[in-house]
Amino acid sequence: MPRSLITMLTLTAIVGCEQPNAAIENAVEPSSSDGSPTITPAASGCSDPRGVASGTIVSVRDSVDLRSGPSPTAAKLVNEKATEVMGETQFQTADNTTKLLEVCRKGKWAEVEMIEPEWLAGRRGWVPVSSVRSIGEDSSGERKYVEADFYWEEDTRAHKAELTAAVNQVVRENQQCKTVDPGTLARSRNRGSVSDPVYFVTCNGPDGEVFNVWFKRDGSSA
Structure with missing residues (x-):
C-alpha cells in the first residue's frame, strides 16, 4: 500500500476527508514552537548476529516490504494500524519518501529502522540491498532533497525539478522547518x-511539531 494512502487513513480517522493530500493540507496547522527536533534512532545491534554493522542514513528506490529476516522467504511484517483501519491484513513497507537508518547488512539484505516519517519511527525490518539508495546532502552535510525522494502525482510530476528546488528553498529559508515529509x-x-x-509540503518542526508551508513553483511564499 502506498505510504501516502496510509497517511490519509491515519488522518481521516480524525478529520474525515475525501482527498488524501487534502486531508493532510487541512489537518496540519502551523506551529510557532521553538527548540530542536529530537530524532534518536535506536542504534542497538543487528538482529542477526552475523550481520555487519552499517549505521548509514538511506532511503529506498521504490516501495518495498519489510521482512522479519534477511531472506525473501522471511515473513512480511504486518502494519497493525493500517490493518485495523482497512479491516484486512496490510504489510509494513518503506518507500522512496522514507528516511531510514541502515543498521546492518547480511549478504544481499539490509536491516533498516525507520526515522521519518516520525509516526513510523523505530520500526525495523529487512529489505534487499538492491532497493537501498543514498540520501542527498549539500556541501555542508545538510539534507538535500532530490526528485527520487518524492511521491509524484498527476499535477506535480510535470514540474519535478522546479518543485524539488522549491522544497529545498523552503527548508533553507524557514527556520522552523527542520525537515519535510x-x-x-x-x-x-x-x-x-x-x-x-x-503547492504545499508538511514540515517537521521543533519538538515534533508539524505544519504545512505553501509555495509556488518558483519557491516564493503563497
Missing part, C-alpha cells in the same frame, strides 16, 4: 488556481 508534496486544493497553482 516528501510524501505530502501536492498541489493545494484550497489556494491558487489552475493558471497560478500553489
Whole structure:
C-alpha cells in the first residue's frame, strides 16, 4: 500500500476527508514552537548476529516490504494500524519518501529502522540491498532533497525539478522547518488556481511539531 494512502487513513480517522493530500493540507496547522527536533534512532545491534554493522542514513528506490529476516522467504511484517483501519491484513513497507537508518547488512539484505516519517519511527525490518539508495546532502552535510525522494502525482510530476528546488528553498529559508515529509508534496486544493497553482509540503518542526508551508513553483511564499 502506498505510504501516502496510509497517511490519509491515519488522518481521516480524525478529520474525515475525501482527498488524501487534502486531508493532510487541512489537518496540519502551523506551529510557532521553538527548540530542536529530537530524532534518536535506536542504534542497538543487528538482529542477526552475523550481520555487519552499517549505521548509514538511506532511503529506498521504490516501495518495498519489510521482512522479519534477511531472506525473501522471511515473513512480511504486518502494519497493525493500517490493518485495523482497512479491516484486512496490510504489510509494513518503506518507500522512496522514507528516511531510514541502515543498521546492518547480511549478504544481499539490509536491516533498516525507520526515522521519518516520525509516526513510523523505530520500526525495523529487512529489505534487499538492491532497493537501498543514498540520501542527498549539500556541501555542508545538510539534507538535500532530490526528485527520487518524492511521491509524484498527476499535477506535480510535470514540474519535478522546479518543485524539488522549491522544497529545498523552503527548508533553507524557514527556520522552523527542520525537515519535510516528501510524501505530502501536492498541489493545494484550497489556494491558487489552475493558471497560478500553489503547492504545499508538511514540515517537521521543533519538538515534533508539524505544519504545512505553501509555495509556488518558483519557491516564493503563497
